[in-house]
Amino acid sequence: MQESCEHLGVPLELIRVEVQSEAGLSIEAAAALRRYAALAAQLQPRECLLTAHHRQDQAETLLLQALRGAGVRACRPSGLPSFRVRWHARPVLDVPHGELLKLGRQLENFKVIDP
Numbered sequence: 001m002q003e004s005c006e007h008l009g010v011p012l013e014l015i016r017v018e019v020q021s022e023a024g025l026s027i028e029a030a031a032a033l034r035r036y037a038a039l040a041a042q043l044q045p046r047e048c049l050l051t052a053h054h055r056q057d058q059a060e061t062l063l064l065q066a067l068r069g070a071g072v073r074a075c076r077p078s079g080l081p082s083f084r085v086r087w088h089a090r091p092v093l094d095v096p097h098g099e100l101l102k103l104g105r106q107l108e109n110f111k112v113i114d115p
Contacts (some may be wrong), residue, residue, distance in 0.1 A: 001057040015042070028064065036088065053090040 005012040017034040020103060021027050039049055 015039070024068070026064075042089075049088045051088065051090055052100075054092050054095050054097050054100055058093060064111055 002012055015038045017031075017038050019027065019031045019034050022030045022033075031097060043058070
């Protein structure tokens, strides 16, 4: 990640969070809450957090929620949740994973693997 950011001239700050299983939450949900809280704390007023969640990520989340027996509310689509006056947007949510990989291959010497 650091090499990719340096190559693109993008600043990188790593933020560590500690995650413990919380009552009523899966470890994945607890981790997501901690991650987004840490990211939201870094945003200044009127800034926007953009993440590269894509269509396959959304499908995986839905499948995991269904497999763990989550109700309909837990499976709602992700939109633009507010961090009070701050925002989180997923601009490529409707883009198929394959299209993003195709774009990535077109970028010179740029490679990031999303496990």
